[in-house]
Amino acid sequence: MINHVQGELPLAVVEGSPLTQLPEDLYIPPDALEIILDAFEGPLDLLLYLIRRQNLDIIQINVAEITRQYMGYIALLESMRFELAAEYLVMAAMLAEIKSRALLPRPVGADEDEDHDPRAELIRRLLEYEKVKMSAEAIDEMPRVDRDFHVAEAGQPEIDERTAPPQVDLSELVLAFAELLARARLSSAHQIEWEPLSTRQRMSEILMKLKETAELTLSDLFAPDEGRAGVVVSFLAILELVREGLCALIQAAPGSQIYIRRPTDA
């Protein structure tokens, strides 16, 4: 039995009253309050933990008792302002239902609908989940390539490459990107405005040139045959490169030649 008494600081506030002492039956692993939610893979996992902690067989669970403990956890988590996944609350409701059913007298003579006995259903689900949990642990313990064993390889001799490399259709590429965009939009993590492709291509070209030559002049980058549009694209590309810190503009004196350099050489 663990009684953590924490001076004046309440552990939590449950239904308006401060909680300075953990409920006796509510064992919280030391320092683990914050990771409770991370530690459990869902309500079934939490229930399994509560049952196994008492060395109880799943079949023999005392729903009333387990419900009380489960609610205790939920109340504590909520008081800690954890955002509870809906699944936990659904389970709480289900437990409450089972508990209330157990309290009600059974209708005499009524053929109990075994299929809809929520307690049997809960037990079935717990057993099923425990199996999955155990299999997951077993899989993790199985020898795995590159972790527990390694494949033996030797260098290949020079082989005539007969194989044509995979062909990619332009439409496949576009589709891959469209899907990527759609996915990124769903997660909405990425709402960055991107420069038009012409500018981005020019950015790549300038960087490529800078790889060969440490220093370029503006006129190196403006091709007369591209006309005004070309100049604008080059200009935008340079500005974008400077903004992203990918190149630097150098001018020795006002009115003198402007040079574009790699940022490290600048």
Add this chain to the structure above:
Amino acid sequence: MPEFDLKRILEGALFASRGPMTIYQMKKLFGDQKAPTEGMLREALSSLAEEYQNRSVSLIEVAGGFRFQVSDALAPYLANLTDEKPGKYSRATLETLAMIAYRQPVTRGEIEAVRGVAVNTQIIRTLEERGWITVVGHKEVPGRPALFATTTEFLNDFGLKSLEQLPNAEDLIATPTTDLLDQMEQSSE
């Protein structure tokens, strides 16, 4: 150039191969002509396996075929080579993998029903990119959800010949709870 016999040709090819080699591929080594029979190949393979017994490298058979594998005893030495620990998978990922391995073909909804929580898309993609699971079809129910199954690569990476070699999930649970449940059900009838 030295001339090699069947056993030595297989040995070299197995070391050159990036993945396990099937009997079919071994036949293919010899082009259209004078390919050895499966019997000859198996004989050479078992002779080769014997040769490599108690060596630092051994010949083993997995689902995808035959491959040379470095002895487990060397894993601690090899672990010293990389600073980064080999990828650890979260419990959620492992449970999803377990569900797919043991219940395949299975839909995401079915996995979620058993686990009692939503399965993150990220988890499915991690397992797909690792090459361990793949979509094998769609269930003919509204929404046509994808059916997931494990791949040959999954078996290869765990050194298994078939799914049957997976530990028996029923055996994993210490207490004979399922038996009890059966009894309970029977007695309540």
Add this chain to the structure above:
Amino acid sequence: MPEFDLKRILEGALFASRGPMTIYQMKKLFGDQKAPTEGMLREALSSLAEEYQNRSVSLIEVAGGFRFQVSDALAPYLANLTDEKPGKYSRATLETLAMIAYRQPVTRGEIEAVRGVAVNTQIIRTLEERGWITVVGHKEVPGRPALFATTTEFLNDFGLKSLEQLPNAEDLIATPTTDLLDQMEQSSE
């Protein structure tokens, strides 16, 4: 588990290694303690090389260190394995290429941020070897990550004169359902 001597440990490690192993790496195998001296390592290596003489695999020294190499005599056999049919790139590879084509110059981290999963080094290498992407610089942020862009060869292979000719992917996302949704939203305003 069998105990291996220095020679057998090196043998296994060399087979486990994807590339040549340096003397430094061989010392590292033994962790912090009791690492063999360079003299001991070289002695074990030359004894190992002798053992593998006239075998289908031999131990050779290259610029990057030591490695096992399959005999050239096996090249004609191995050539029979390569498929005439060209393979296919994985979805991850296609997405990475698409990100580089549409968002260049772009770092691996930026690709990963959009894709939501790590980009395998192998994928980058495949695309580089294909000649479709290249490193055009390094971003001036911590770690100085490489900036990738597509090449002229990429444009040629896809029959494009410039990147501007790449179809607008945004148009493709607007599937009929989203259009409907948009209309619905508008009409409800």
